[in-house]
Amino acid sequence: xxxxxxxxxxxxxxxxxxxxxxxxxxxxxxxxxxxxxxxxxxxxxxxxxxxxxxxxxxxxxxxxxxxxxxxxxxxxxxxxxxxxxxxxxxxxxxxxxxxxxxxxxxxxxxxxxx
Amino acid sequence: xxxxxxxxxxxxxxxxxxxxxxxxxxxxxxxxxxxxxxxxxxxxxxxxxxxxxxxxxxxxxxxxxxxxxxxxxxxxxxxxxxxxxxxxxxxxxxxxxxxxxxxxxxxxxxxx
Numbered sequence: 001x002x003x004x005x006x007x008x009x010x011x012x013x014x015x016x017x018x019x020x021x022x023x024x025x026x027x028x029x030x031x032x033x034x035x036x037x038x039x040x041x042x043x044x045x046x047x048x049x050x051x052x053x054x055x056x057x058x059x060x061x062x063x064x065x066x067x068x069x070x071x072x073x074x075x076x077x078x079x080x081x082x083x084x085x086x087x088x089x090x091x092x093x094x095x096x097x098x099x100x101x102x103x104x105x106x107x108x109x110x111x112x113x114x
Numbered sequence: 115x116x117x118x119x120x121x122x123x124x125x126x127x128x129x130x131x132x133x134x135x136x137x138x139x140x141x142x143x144x145x146x147x148x149x150x151x152x153x154x155x156x157x158x159x160x161x162x163x164x165x166x167x168x169x170x171x172x173x174x175x176x177x178x179x180x181x182x183x184x185x186x187x188x189x190x191x192x193x194x195x196x197x198x199x200x201x202x203x204x205x206x207x208x209x210x211x212x213x214x215x216x217x218x219x220x221x222x223x224x225x226x
Contacts (some may be wrong), residue, residue: 048213
């Protein structure tokens with residue numbers, strides 16, 4: 001199974017809502033990633049988890065809160081978002097968080113903040 | 115921060131033709147990877163080339179890496195309509211511990 005799944009596929013939320021994005025992989029990968037991708041732009045790294053510990057937080061605003069409950073799951077909790085946070089949120093995983101491993105991406109969650 | 119820069123930004127070809135995309139980057143790297151993204155979907159890994167490799171093949175894909183020029187190229191031979199997608203190079207800079215930095219991408223359109 002080389003699949004990374006993400007739910008939901010689409011999410012519309014108001015600026016006062018709290019919602020969560022979910023990501024799951026069953027490849028035994030020990031590194032998981034959250035990316036944000038705006039239209040016609042490349043993915044930008046937000047967070048990296050390695051062995052269920054947060055390794056990288058790329059200066060992401062606190063209204064985004066990641067969580068890694070176990071080695072297969074990755075959540076992104078959203079609260080008090082702004083319209084400019086509307087984007088495609090991609091989850092990825094790799095065997096390890098070191099060089100020479102490709103990343104496997106999920107299909108993404110299309111988020112619209114109204 | 116952006117590391118890779120693809121060229122051209124957009125490419126339109128006929129089915130059966132070859133497509134070449136280039137990627138330039140700024141700092142020393144551990145490896146360079148190419149990914150494909152169909153419209154609004156997740157990215158699919160195509161090929162990884164290490165800094166000590168010069169050329170790599172995978173099916174109809176050929177990737178070259180010139181570390182002295184800090185550039186890479188992706189060649190898709192005998193293109194098909196299904197190859198229509200955006201293609202991104204992603205570098206793993208030395209010292210980054212595997213954190214990829216994606217270039218702006220090339221949007222390829224293959225017309226039947």
